[in-house]
Each structure stands twice: as C-alpha cells, then as structure tokens.
Amino acid sequence: MPLPTGDTIGILADNLRIRHSVLPISAKSATRWARGLNIPKGARTVLYTGMMYQLIPYIAAMGKAQEGIEDSFLVNFIKLGRQVNKVINVSGFMALPSKSMQESYNRILVNIARLLQQAGVQFGYLYEEELYSGALIYDLGVDDVLKAHARKVYDVFKKYGVQNVITVDPHTTNMLRSVYPKLIDGYDLQVQSYLEVLVERGIEPRSRLDLEVVMHDSCVYARYENVLNEQRTLLKNAGVAIKEPADSGKFTLCCGGPAESLYPKKAKERARQRVEQIKQAGAAAGAVTMCPICYVNLQKAARGEVQLEDISNLLTQAYCM
Amino acid sequence: MALVNPDFVNEVKRTEEFNASACMNCGVCSAVCPMGLELLPRKLFRYVLLGLEDKVLANTETIYSCLLCKMCEANCPAQVHIAENVRFLRYYINKKVFKL
Structure with missing residues (x-):
C-alpha cells in the first residue's frame, strides 16, 4: 500500500x-x-x-x-x-x-x-x-x-x-x-x-582542471528559471569538457526527486533511468549536479556506478585554489 | 455512469493561470512524460472541463505523482500551463478531500 x-x-x-x-x-x-x-x-x-x-x-x-x-x-x-x-x-x-x-x-x-x-x-x-x-x-x-x-x-x-x-x-x-x-x-x-x-562578476579561474564531466541540469533551473549557460560557462572557463546526456539542457530529464516525499519507489525508478543516461554519456567522466535533490536522488540510484559531485566542488577547485 | 459537477472547473480555477481549455489534445505531453503518466494532462484536464469530478478524484495518485518537471510544457505546442494546472488540482484535492 x-x-x-x-x-x-x-x-x-x-x-x-x-x-x-x-x-x-x-x-x-x-x-x-x-x-x-x-x-x-x-x-x-x-x-x-x-x-x-x-x-x-x-x-x-x-x-x-x-x-x-x-x-x-x-x-x-x-x-x-x-x-x-x-x-x-x-x-x-x-x-x-x-x-x-x-x-x-x-x-x-x-x-x-x-x-x-x-x-x-x-x-x-x-x-x-x-x-x-x-x-x-x-x-x-x-x-x-x-x-x-x-x-x-x-x-x-x-x-x-x-x-x-x-x-x-x-x-x-x-x-x-x-x-x-x-x-x-x-x-x-x-x-x-x-x-x-x-558569471556576472566575471570570476577568473586560478587553476585549470582539464577533466571531463557529464552535466545533469536541474529541471527547475532549466525550465523554470532559464539558468542553463552559467554552469557551462563556469566549467568551460576552468578547462572542463562537458558531456551532455541524451536529454540535456532545456530538455533535461528530471531526477525523480520531487516524487520522493509521497512515492519513494517511483522516485528511485526515475533516478535510475537518469543514471543510465549519464552512464551512456560517459560514466568514467563522472557527473555534476547543481541541486541538492538531484544530487541525493541520483547518488542513491547510482550505487557507485557513477561518480557524482555538486558543481560547487569543481568550481572551488578551479576558482579558489 | 459519471456524475457531472457543472461548477467543478470554476472551483478548480482560482486564477486565469489555469488554462486547461488551451489543450488541443495532441498527446505530446504524454509521449514525453518521464513518469509515463498517460492520463496527464490531456484526459485529466478534459475531465475538469467536463465537470467529471469523480473521474479526477479517482486519479489522485496520478495527480500527486507528477514531478512538475515541465518536460511536457517545454514541448507543448499550445502553451498549456501544465505544471501549474496540476498544482491547482492538488490544491483542490488538499482542500476538498484531505481537509488541509
């Protein structure tokens, strides 16, 4: 039930x-x-x-x-x-x-x-x-x-x-x-x-990261708030090559997290679907998220098959160290 | 047999943002829904417009399963405010059924 x-x-x-x-x-x-x-x-x-x-x-x-x-x-x-x-x-x-x-x-x-x-x-x-x-x-x-x-x-x-x-x-x-x-x-x-x-402040990187990541856009940033370029600009300026999963940018696939409070099993199934897309885009590269709900939901579903990081971790390495 | 509540749409529609009537029933929303919600929004919104309150309430799980991710809206050729319309239905059910 x-x-x-x-x-x-x-x-x-x-x-x-x-x-x-x-x-x-x-x-x-x-x-x-x-x-x-x-x-x-x-x-x-x-x-x-x-x-x-x-x-x-x-x-x-x-x-x-x-x-x-x-x-x-x-x-x-x-x-x-x-x-x-x-x-x-x-x-x-x-x-x-x-x-x-x-x-x-x-x-x-x-x-x-x-x-x-x-x-x-x-x-x-x-x-x-x-x-x-x-x-x-x-x-x-x-x-x-x-x-x-x-x-x-x-x-x-x-x-x-x-x-x-x-x-x-x-x-x-x-x-x-x-x-x-x-x-x-x-x-x-x-x-x-x-x-x-x-981005508006024109923050400059202090180190180049020279790595690849799969971008998982938040559907709220992408389709409610039109925040799509900023995350790409900041990573690209830091030398990060971005790999896009099958559904990306404005058409990003939801992580399923919003279903968590009422239907935890459905949330997990949707997260698993997204993890598979991320894996196909390049599991070895790891993936970045920019939403705590995406982060926790995908991390649970990834079961260690994909390395997930909040985008702020990479940005700190590039812009603060 | 379905019972028709002619005031149903007005009870659900609190502001002009509820635009279920803009739906032209093309089915793109159902095709792209990550949850595979075939019912949402086209059939469900039609039930609202027709006053079929019982049919809407029988689909409460579907209404609360929607992720509000707007994948459907981003693809909708009729600019239906699908996510907001779903939230209107949730508000109605919260009040009427759950007494919240």
Missing part, C-alpha cells in the same frame, strides 16, 4: 506551519556550515541557503524510514502519527541524519560562500533567523500554509534591510524569484542564483 497522500502532506504542512520547516532542523545544525567564515549577520545582500542543502540529510533519513513503511502494515499508523506530530515532533525522531552526510552537504555551502568571496561579493547571512522557503509545500499545493510562511520569510529579509538575495539551489531560486512575487504584495527582492552572480 502506498503512503497515505493526505496524511503525509498533512505532516509536512503541519511542520511548516508549526515548526517553520517541513522537517524540523535545529538552528545549530542549519548554521554550522558558516562557522569560521566570518560572514556578517544580515546585509543589503545576503546568501540565502533556504536550508535545502542542510535538510537533505534529514530528508534522506526520512525517505529511508518511508521506504520501510511504504507497502507495509505501518502505513495504517500514519494518520495517527499526524495527530501525534502536531504535539510531539515525531518526524524529528524519524529523520535522524548521518553525520558524514551532514558534513558533505555543509561543505557545499562552504564552497559556495568561498566562491562568492573569491568573486569579491560582499554578503551577509541570516544565521538562525533564516527560514526554509517552503518549496516542497508549494509543489504539494498547500498554498494557504505556504502563503503565510512566505510572509514570515519576507519579513525576516525586511527586518535586516535585505535588497539582494543570492540563492544556492534551483528550488529556492524559483520560490524567491518567481513564486513569492505572486504571494506577497509589494515584493521587491532581487534574486539571483550564485551561479549567475559568479
């Missing part, structure tokens, strides 16, 4: 409404990546993580728990679990992330901050006051909960006089650049992905 759709969405929406995130994450865990980077709190321009990279280890842990529940008698208890979760943070117990995975995803955020510093961008960070963007709740169509949450996110930016927001992933970019303006009257934030900022 599949996971009960209404109760699963209900738990996620309750968490956003009550705890301001789809899966509860402590402020300490969410901000750990920024330790020692000397990023000021607040500023006219801020790096907004939207907590996606920090949440992935929790989502992965939850997905594993869900896979065990899907098609078992335990699905019958999800309705009860939703009622309990309103009072006691049950999803917090279910989603205990691995430490090494947290470190790996935090490193991506460190990479991005270092790249922006290298490009001469002055930016702040909202630390424990930063909130999740609500991307998953938007996808699931719980618009009333999302609208109230978006207002809270916007109010925090306004409290610190933020005018420009630099995002780190496609889903958060889409939320702040294309969705929030429809939800909030007078919305006036300028939003760019860090990839766009780096």
Whole structure:
C-alpha cells in the first residue's frame, strides 16, 4: 500500500506551519556550515541557503524510514502519527541524519560562500533567523500554509534591510524569484542564483582542471528559471569538457526527486533511468549536479556506478585554489 | 455512469493561470512524460472541463505523482500551463478531500 497522500502532506504542512520547516532542523545544525567564515549577520545582500542543502540529510533519513513503511502494515499508523506530530515532533525522531552526510552537504555551502568571496561579493547571512522557503509545500499545493510562511520569510529579509538575495539551489531560486512575487504584495527582492552572480562578476579561474564531466541540469533551473549557460560557462572557463546526456539542457530529464516525499519507489525508478543516461554519456567522466535533490536522488540510484559531485566542488577547485 | 459537477472547473480555477481549455489534445505531453503518466494532462484536464469530478478524484495518485518537471510544457505546442494546472488540482484535492 502506498503512503497515505493526505496524511503525509498533512505532516509536512503541519511542520511548516508549526515548526517553520517541513522537517524540523535545529538552528545549530542549519548554521554550522558558516562557522569560521566570518560572514556578517544580515546585509543589503545576503546568501540565502533556504536550508535545502542542510535538510537533505534529514530528508534522506526520512525517505529511508518511508521506504520501510511504504507497502507495509505501518502505513495504517500514519494518520495517527499526524495527530501525534502536531504535539510531539515525531518526524524529528524519524529523520535522524548521518553525520558524514551532514558534513558533505555543509561543505557545499562552504564552497559556495568561498566562491562568492573569491568573486569579491560582499554578503551577509541570516544565521538562525533564516527560514526554509517552503518549496516542497508549494509543489504539494498547500498554498494557504505556504502563503503565510512566505510572509514570515519576507519579513525576516525586511527586518535586516535585505535588497539582494543570492540563492544556492534551483528550488529556492524559483520560490524567491518567481513564486513569492505572486504571494506577497509589494515584493521587491532581487534574486539571483550564485551561479549567475559568479558569471556576472566575471570570476577568473586560478587553476585549470582539464577533466571531463557529464552535466545533469536541474529541471527547475532549466525550465523554470532559464539558468542553463552559467554552469557551462563556469566549467568551460576552468578547462572542463562537458558531456551532455541524451536529454540535456532545456530538455533535461528530471531526477525523480520531487516524487520522493509521497512515492519513494517511483522516485528511485526515475533516478535510475537518469543514471543510465549519464552512464551512456560517459560514466568514467563522472557527473555534476547543481541541486541538492538531484544530487541525493541520483547518488542513491547510482550505487557507485557513477561518480557524482555538486558543481560547487569543481568550481572551488578551479576558482579558489 | 459519471456524475457531472457543472461548477467543478470554476472551483478548480482560482486564477486565469489555469488554462486547461488551451489543450488541443495532441498527446505530446504524454509521449514525453518521464513518469509515463498517460492520463496527464490531456484526459485529466478534459475531465475538469467536463465537470467529471469523480473521474479526477479517482486519479489522485496520478495527480500527486507528477514531478512538475515541465518536460511536457517545454514541448507543448499550445502553451498549456501544465505544471501549474496540476498544482491547482492538488490544491483542490488538499482542500476538498484531505481537509488541509
């Protein structure tokens, strides 16, 4: 039996409404990546993580728990679990992330901050006051909960006089650049992905990488936000030869990740399909992603057959070392 | 026998962005769907336009399985806002069925 759709969405929406995130994450865990980077709190321009990279280890842990529940008698208890979760943070117990995975995803955020510093961008960070963007709740169509949450996110930016927001992933970019303006009257934030900022700043490589990678574009960057050239420009300038899989660029194939919260098995099947395309394009080269959802979903499906990396790892090697 | 709810399309359509009627039923969306959702969007949107609420609700899993990846939209010759239309249906089901 599949996971009960209404109760699963209900738990996620309750968490956003009550705890301001789809899966509860402590402020300490969410901000750990920024330790020692000397990023000021607040500023006219801020790096907004939207907590996606920090949440992935929790989502992965939850997905594993869900896979065990899907098609078992335990699905019958999800309705009860939703009622309990309103009072006691049950999803917090279910989603205990691995430490090494947290470190790996935090490193991506460190990479991005270092790249922006290298490009001469002055930016702040909202630390424990930063909130999740609500991307998953938007996808699931719980618009009333999302609208109230978006207002809270916007109010925090306004409290610190933020005018420009630099995002780190496609889903958060889409939320702040294309969705929030429809939800909030007078919305006036300028939003760019860090990839766009780096290209605009004309960042110069310090080392040539001389390697090949297969490019896996995010469907949100490609088809919602038209971020297609930046990742190619940055890699090509660093001496990286890009190999395109069968479905690429504007017609990139989704990694299946958006199905993960309700249909983990379907998500895995779609990811496997994409992994096969990547392998055909050149498995030996390895592949780059630029979205935490693509990264985790493809990595799980790749089973070590393809080396996957977040694009920020390569960019840091080329532009910061 | 199908029960027709003549107000169904108006209940689903909260803004002009819901443009299911632009669909000309060519089938490109189904052909390119990475999830292989044959039903989405053409049959499903037609059910909405015809007021066949029961038929739509019987396909809840399909509606929530859509990845919203817009592969269909990128190939749609009629510029149907497929992903947003699907989100409209989710909003409707969340409210009406799941009471969210």
